[in-house]
Amino acid sequence: MIPDHVRNRRSGSSQNRQMRNVRVVVSDAAATIRRLSWRTKCFLLATLCLSMYIYGSLIVSLTRNHLVDDAFLQTDKCPACYGHSLCWAFKDNQIKLKGWSQVRLLDFVNIKNVHFAEHSEHGQTMVLKKLAHDKELDEIDEKLCQDALRPVGCDIARVLMRTNTGDEIRRLGLLPKHLKGTASMFSCPTYNLIDKVMESYKEKLKPDNPEVMTRDKLQLYVTAITNPEPLMLQTFPSSDGWPFPEYYGACGRFIAVSYEGEPLYNYYNAPWPKRVNLMKKPLWNQLHENRFDECDGKNCLTFSTEDLCSRMESDLNYYAVCRNLLSKYANDADLGMPSGLLHDMPNFAVDDWDLEHLLNECVHPTATEGRLKAKERIIHALENLRNVEDSRDAAHRIS
Numbered sequence: 001m002i003p004d005h006v007r008n009r010r011s012g013s014s015q016n017r018q019m020r021n022v023r024v025v026v027s028d029a030a031a032t033i034r035r036l037s038w039r040t041k042c043f044l045l046a047t048l049c050l051s052m053y054i055y056g057s058l059i060v061s062l063t064r065n066h067l068v069d070d071a072f073l074q075t076d077k078c079p080a081c082y083g084h085s086l087c088w089a090f091k092d093n094q095i096k097l098k099g100w101s102q103v104r105l106l107d108f109v110n111i112k113n114v115h116f117a118e119h120s121e122h123g124q125t126m127v128l129k130k131l132a133h134d135k136e137l138d139e140i141d142e143k144l145c146q147d148a149l150r151p152v153g154c155d156i157a158r159v160l161m162r163t164n165t166g167d168e169i170r171r172l173g174l175l176p177k178h179l180k181g182t183a184s185m186f187s188c189p190t191y192n193l194i195d196k197v198m199e200s201y202k203e204k205l206k207p208d209n210p211e212v213m214t215r216d217k218l219q220l221y222v223t224a225i226t227n228p229e230p231l232m233l234q235t236f237p238s239s240d241g242w243p244f245p246e247y248y249g250a251c252g253r254f255i256a257v258s259y260e261g262e263p264l265y266n267y268y269n270a271p272w273p274k275r276v277n278l279m280k281k282p283l284w285n286q287l288h289e290n291r292f293d294e295c296d297g298k299n300c301l302t303f304s305t306e307d308l309c310s311r312m313e314s315d316l317n318y319y320a321v322c323r324n325l326l327s328k329y330a331n332d333a334d335l336g337m338p339s340g341l342l343h344d345m346p347n348f349a350v351d352d353w354d355l356e357h358l359l360n361e362c363v364h365p366t367a368t369e370g371r372l373k374a375k376e377r378i379i380h381a382l383e384n385l386r387n388v389e390d391s392r393d394a395a396h397r398i399s
């Protein structure tokens with residue numbers, strides 16, 4: 001056994017040796033750096049600073065939740081924004097950016113401003129979108145400042161009400177002329193369309209209050225001129241069967257929608273059977289046949305949007321015409337048209353052309369694809385009956 005004093009002496013000498021080695025390495029490195037030219041020294045220093053900046057930013061990005069940051073969400077722009085219904089969930093750390101979306105340094109390549117996030121409780125993936133490039137958003141701000149006769153860079157939130165359009169919206173309400181041409185959704189705006197958009201608008205300041213405030217109208221106007229996508233998603237919600245992503249809400253200049261899978265270009269190099277199968281739903285090529293609905297003897301049109309959107313062909317429009325316009329089942333009380341447009345048809349229409357029976361068959365067919373078959377025969381019958389009536393009119397005029 002080695003005595004303690006000998007063992008200590010040995011470990012002390014090995015420590016001294018290590019220290020000497022470190023000193024030699026450091027002085028060698030210092031001498032090498034001293035020998036470098038000034039240009040190389042500057043380059044090394046710049047590279048060092050840049051790496052520290054990149055690593056620092058990465059660490060900050062990955063450890064911080066940017067969705068609690070008002071500057072990132074641009075909530076200070078509101079009501080020149082998309083809304084605020086999700087702000088509480090963002091502030092409550094319920095939603096967090098994920099993957100590359102966490103890294104702010106990469107925002108300059110993310111020109112479409114689309115980020116991916118996750119709900120921490122439900123685990124569902126969502127897509128956060130600014131709906132425009134930064135440059136486009138700047139241009140909109142600029143336009144609003146000009147409309148308010150303010151210099152570029154004005155405080156949009158404060159001056160929005162003072163823009164010419166904003167002032168008119170405050171005084172007269174949101175009118176079709178304010179939205180006309182702002183987006184394809186508003187190519188032909190009507191009061192009805194505005195009412196429908198307002199009705200489904202989730203971003204009202206007081207969502208439970210039916211009253212729409214001026215602030216809500218201004219916010220809706222700015223959304224329309226920026227990108228009508230959130231208005232489309234709210235007016236035609238996926239819960240009603242529309243084939244769009246689900247709208248979760250908005251905060252500042254971000255909206256959140258459901259993640260709908262990878263883009264099609266990701267499948268470009270996928271095997272042929274995979275590509276040919278994409279989008280294909282069961283029964284997609286089987287005719288969608290709508291069922292007759294009695295509706296207490298009144299006009300009505302009931303159908304499943306889910307079936308309608310998943311099939312290639314549907315007989316809905318023929319059903320609607322036969323059910324609510326032509327046949328005896330049509331009963332438009334408002335227009336005072338009981339028994340349909342073709343009521344009291346002459347005997348030759350009933351007997352020679354079987355028109356009454358065909359219309360009934362079109363309303364509730366007794367055979368598979370019966371409505372389409374009946375439709376063909378109805379068109380043929382009407383074509384001939386129309387010619388008979390035309391020749392009768394002509395004969396009447398001559399006599």
Ligand SMILES: Nc1ncnc2c1ncn2[C@@H]1O[C@H](COP(=O)(O)OP(=O)(O)OP(=O)(O)O)[C@@H](O)[C@H]1O
Nearest residue numbers: 112114127129131132245257258259260261262263
């Ligand atoms: N709900 C979503 N689910 C999955 N990916 C999405 C979703 N929304 C957008 N993306 C992805 O982000 C990209 C950009 O979306 P964005 O809606 O900004 O533009 P776009 O759909 O390409 O064109 P448009 O301006 O006509 O909407 C899409 O191409 C798609 O890859």
Ligand SMILES: [Mg+2]
Nearest residue numbers: 114129131229
């Ligand atoms: Mg899109």
